[in-house]
Amino acid sequence: MVEHRPLSDFIAYAILTLGIFIVAFPVYLALVASTHDAATVVGGHMPATPGSQTLENYYRAVFVGGSRTSREPVANMLINSFVSAIGIAVGKIFISILSAYAVVYFRFPFRKTAFWIIFITLMLPVEVRIYPTYKVVADLKLLDTYAGLILPLIASATGTLLFRQFFMTVPDELLEASRIDGAGPWRFFWDTLLPLSVTTIAALFVIQFIYGWNQYLWPLLITTKDSMQTIVIGIKKMLVTTDELAEWQLAMATAVLAMLPPVAVVIFMQRLFVRGLVQTEK
Amino acid sequence: MEKTTVFNNRVLPYLLLLPQLVITVVFFYWPASQAVWQSFLREDAFGLVSEFVGLENYQTLFAQPEYYKAMMVTAIFSTLVAALSLSIALLFATQADKNLKAAGAYKTLMIWPYAVAPAVAGVLWFFMFQPSLGMLSRPLRGAGIDWNPLLNGNHALTLVVMASVWKQISYNFLFFLAGLQAIPRSVIEAGAIDGARPMRRFWTIIFPLLSPTTFFLLVVNIVYVFFDTFGIIDAVTGGGPAGATTTMVYKVYADGRLGGDLGGSAAQSVVLMVIVIALTAIQFRYVERKVQY
Numbered sequence: 001m002v003e004h005r006p007l008s009d010f011i012a013y014a015i016l017t018l019g020i021f022i023v024a025f026p027v028y029l030a031l032v033a034s035t036h037d038a039a040t041v042v043g044g045h046m047p048a049t050p051g052s053q054t055l056e057n058y059y060r061a062v063f064v065g066g067s068r069t070s071r072e073p074v075a076n077m078l079i080n081s082f083v084s085a086i087g088i089a090v091g092k093i094f095i096s097i098l099s100a101y102a103v104v105y106f107r108f109p110f111r112k113t114a115f116w117i118i119f120i121t122l123m124l125p126v127e128v129r130i131y132p133t134y135k136v137v138a139d140l141k142l143l144d145t146y147a148g149l150i151l152p153l154i155a156s157a158t159g160t161l162l163f164r165q166f167f168m169t170v171p172d173e174l175l176e177a178s179r180i181d182g183a184g185p186w187r188f189f190w191d192t193l194l195p196l197s198v199t200t201i202a203a204l205f206v207i208q209f210i211y212g213w214n215q216y217l218w219p220l221l222i223t224t225k226d227s228m229q230t231i232v233i234g235i236k237k238m239l240v241t242t243d244e245l246a247e248w249q250l251a252m253a254t255a256v257l258a259m260l261p262p263v264a265v266v267i268f269m270q271r272l273f274v275r276g277l278v279q280t281e282k
Numbered sequence: 283m284e285k286t287t288v289f290n291n292r293v294l295p296y297l298l299l300l301p302q303l304v305i306t307v308v309f310f311y312w313p314a315s316q317a318v319w320q321s322f323l324r325e326d327a328f329g330l331v332s333e334f335v336g337l338e339n340y341q342t343l344f345a346q347p348e349y350y351k352a353m354m355v356t357a358i359f360s361t362l363v364a365a366l367s368l369s370i371a372l373l374f375a376t377q378a379d380k381n382l383k384a385a386g387a388y389k390t391l392m393i394w395p396y397a398v399a400p401a402v403a404g405v406l407w408f409f410m411f412q413p414s415l416g417m418l419s420r421p422l423r424g425a426g427i428d429w430n431p432l433l434n435g436n437h438a439l440t441l442v443v444m445a446s447v448w449k450q451i452s453y454n455f456l457f458f459l460a461g462l463q464a465i466p467r468s469v470i471e472a473g474a475i476d477g478a479r480p481m482r483r484f485w486t487i488i489f490p491l492l493s494p495t496t497f498f499l500l501v502v503n504i505v506y507v508f509f510d511t512f513g514i515i516d517a518v519t520g521g522g523p524a525g526a527t528t529t530m531v532y533k534v535y536a537d538g539r540l541g542g543d544l545g546g547s548a549a550q551s552v553v554l555m556v557i558v559i560a561l562t563a564i565q566f567r568y569v570e571r572k573v574q575y
Contacts, residue, residue: 008480012377013384019374019451020391026406026448027398029417033409042415095302102298107288114299121310123562127509127531128554131538131547132313132320140308155305168285175287185289214399216513217535232399236517239405252409255402262397270390274456277396 027259034058034253041248053249061253074254077231080149081213082261084230087150088212089205096159097197101189103160104167105175122157126218134221144228149219153212158280159204165279166200167193203276206269210262231258314555320548339549348525349533349550356529359443360507367447368499371454376484378455379462389459396452400510404517407445431519435526438519442527445518446511453506454499461495462488501565505558530554 033041036051062074102108103115126133133152142148170193178188219230229237235258238251266273321339325332343349378388395403410418413430422429431437465488473483512531515521521528521536528536534554538547 009380009382012380012382015377016374016382016388016392019370019377020388022448023392023395023451026403026410027395029410030406046415046417095305098298099302102295104285105288106291106295106298108292108295111295114303117311118302118306121306123559124310124314124555125509125558127512127534128551128558129310129313129317130535130551131544132316132551133309135316136308136313151305152309155302155309160302172285172287175285179287185291185294188289210397214397214401214513216399216401216516220516221539232401232513235405236401239408239517248409248415251405255405258402259398262399263394266394266397267390270393274393277453277456278460 027256030252030255033249034256036249038247038249041252057249057253058257061250061257072226072229072234074231074234074257076227077229077234077254078257080146080228081230081232081258083146084149084215084219085209085212085261087146088153088215089208091150091154092156092159092208093201093204095154097163097201100160100163100167101193104164105185105188118160119157121155126152130217130221137222143222144225148222149215149228149230150212153215153218159208162200162204162279163197166197170196199272199275200279202269203272203279205276206265206272207276207280209265210273213262234258317548317551317555320544321552322545323548324545335545339545343546343549343553348528351525352528352530352533355439355525355527356508356531359439359446359511359527359529360504362443363446363450363507363511364500364503366443367450367454367503368496370447371451372458372496374451375455375458375462376488378459389456392455393452395449396456398449399513400446400449401513401517403449404442404445404514407441407448407514408518411441433523435523438523438527442511442515442518445514446507449514450503450506454503457495457499458492461492465491498565501561505561508554508557530557 032048032050033046034057035054036046036057037053040046040051062078064073099114099118103111137143137148137152140148142151174192175188178192183191213230214232215230216232216236220233220236223229223233231254235251235254238254239246239248322334322336323332324335324338374392378385378392382388398406408416408431410416411422411429411431413419413432419429428434429437431441469487469491470483473487478486508529508531511529512535515527515529515532516535519527521532530550531554534547534550537543537550
């Protein structure tokens with residue numbers, strides 16, 4: 001048995017509490033800033049406790065938009081973020097479960113080639129090919145559309161690899177049994193494989209939802225209309241105002257709203273999140 | 283590893299693959315090949331005429347002092363972020379691994395910043411350290427430091443590093459904790475019986491056994507610093523002041539968009555692709571080794 005010393009436990013608690021403080025402090029400040037009026041925040045002497053402007057700030061941020069900058073209200077940005085994050089997650093799951101099914105459960109010419117074509121995309125993050133991809137999306141007339149926000153981000157090898165890995169662990173006897181029962185490829189997929197994949201699908205959904213919600217560079221490039229902005233790029237634009245002061249209290253309320261959905265997903269679906277994170281990185 | 287029982291169907295597998303292959307070709311291979319092709323072209327200011335110039339874009343690129351500066355910034359930035367976020371996360375993970383009663387709650391409270399968008403993390407940190415209204419700028423001024431990340435390059439880089447480390451601790455913590463929990467207790471107990479004190483046990487038993495996790499995280503962190511910190515840099519400094527926080531990825535963006543130099547931007551993209559491919563290859567060699575163990 002390893003020695004157990006109260007002092008060592010005390011140090012552990014102290015260090016971890018410090019860690020949680022470091023992790024939470026910037027977010028706490030944002031929360032506090034979102035409850036004060038503009039003058040208090042900009043004055044540089046903001047108190048460390050919440051103020052009284054909470055409802056007004058959030059109401060203005062969500063439904064009205066900044067007065068000085070004639071920005072879109074956040075409600076609209078939230079809708080855009082939800083649509084694109086869910087679109088990216090669902091789209092990625094859809095195309096990758098089908099392609100993994102083809103690669104694992106069928107034998108056909110160019111099977112290996114198809115797998116490698118998908119696999120190599122791991123090496124081409126959107127950042128290294130931004131302008132040519134932008135041009136493709138522009139040529140397809142997809143600028144300022146949900147399809148333009150979603151499609152270029154759903155093709156990647158992560159999902160296919162994950163489903164392939166999972167399908168390999170499904171016992172062969174299940175397929176043999178279905179075939180004896182006379183099931184074709186579709187029946188086997190719907191009745192056997194899909195129900196078994198539910199946890200894997202959920203884990204991938206959680207990770208991809210966060211990934212989609214937090215996208216920055218791509219939406220920044222392809223949205224020119226304010227009405228198509230996602231919330232993450234909306235915050236940045238609130239702070240880049242030309243001649244007048246940025247409305248920090250509204251920007252911070254927006255930041256809080258932008259963090260809420262993905263953070264809630266991590267906290268309330270922690271097991272799926274951890275599972276998805278560990279599996280997609282393998 | 284292959285399935286022994288499979289379906290025999292001539293058309294269906296191609297239909298199943300079609301959606302992913304179409305999207306991959308249209309949004310990956312076509313743009314990537316365009317990037318390579320564009321890196322050999324020079325376009326006039328209006329993008330009407332383009333002329334094949336061979337390696338000229340690369341020669342121009344590698345003759346630019348700014349490009350070497352971006353490389354230096356990227357190197358300093360990655361080293362600092364990887365070293366700091368890995369060591370801080372390892373410290374927290376070793377403490378959380380001590381069989382504490384509240385370990386589960388600590389884990390939840392440590393991992394949620396993973397869900398904060400890099401750009402939002404940047405905005406939060408900028409808010410704290412903004413020169414005129416930042417709550418933490420005043421104490422710094424009080425300590426006699428002329429803190430101004432908008433004008434001072436070192437201050438700007440420090441701020442971007444802090445925000446990036448803050449964002450990455452949760453991820454590293456999660457994997458370190460999993461790695462620590464996978465180390466058999468018996469090995470550590472054997473060390474304790476032989477009289478090794480906790481620090482010695484850490485450096486001679488735990489740390490070496492953790493090295494696969496550490497190596498994996500090192501590669502992931504470098505990739506993170508290269509690409510995912512774009513949002514942080516753009517939100518906090520916009521690459522400035524005077525290029526002090528312009529990393530290689532940021533320069534691709536800035537040169538193509540603001541400078542309009544698509545050929546030069548494409549050449550930079552190709553250099554980056556080579557770096558990513560090298561990093562991925564390293565990662566896969568490591569994965570293969572892990573499988574053999």
